[in-house]
Amino acid sequence: MAEDKFLLISMDDERTKSLADVLGNKTCKKIIEFLSETNQASQKDLADELKAPINTIDYNIKKLLKSGFVQKRKNFFWSKKGKKIVMYELTNKSIIISPKTSVGKKIKSILPSFILLFAGTIAIWVYEKIKSAENETVDYIIKSSALSETLNSDSGIPFTNINPDPIWLWFLSGGLLVLFIFSVINWRKL
Known part of the structure; x- marks a missing residue:
């Protein structure tokens, strides 16, 4: 040794x-x-x-x-x-x-923020999945009924479902960026 x-x-x-x-x-x-x-x-x-x-x-x-x-x-x-x-x-x-506080203690002080960030991200992801399933169900019902033909023929514009960018990804990247900036600014204070 x-x-x-x-x-x-x-x-x-x-x-x-x-x-x-x-x-x-x-x-x-x-x-x-x-x-x-x-x-x-x-x-x-x-x-x-x-x-x-x-x-x-x-x-x-x-x-x-x-x-x-x-x-x-x-x-x-x-x-x-x-x-x-x-x-x-x-x-x-x-x-x-x-000094009294070590790097491990500093990381432990930031850990609850990461846990909350990932919990929020998962909650938003689940919410988006539920809304997406609802939208797919509504689209299926509209497409299978004769109502969809009358809607398309009256407006002249075909009915299409547009999927927006995933909100959870924006939430996660913004949260990580905020935590990073907070950590850099307050590293000596933690």
């Missing part, structure tokens, strides 16, 4: 506070800067280089680990006293802080 190269954090996430603490802390910034130059270091190396107490380095390393800026390396060393010395490195990830 490939490791993600970015860390996406929402403004609602708990880690946002720890990120703000890390970015506002001078010692954390110095640790990040030192690790970017040396690629790896132990807490003792950081304390010696930054001229800070080891407990301050330990506290700040824990904050950096929690926020995701730093990670423990897999390799480690043993001290002369037999203690395990952990090496730290910067994570190879970009950290992205996203």
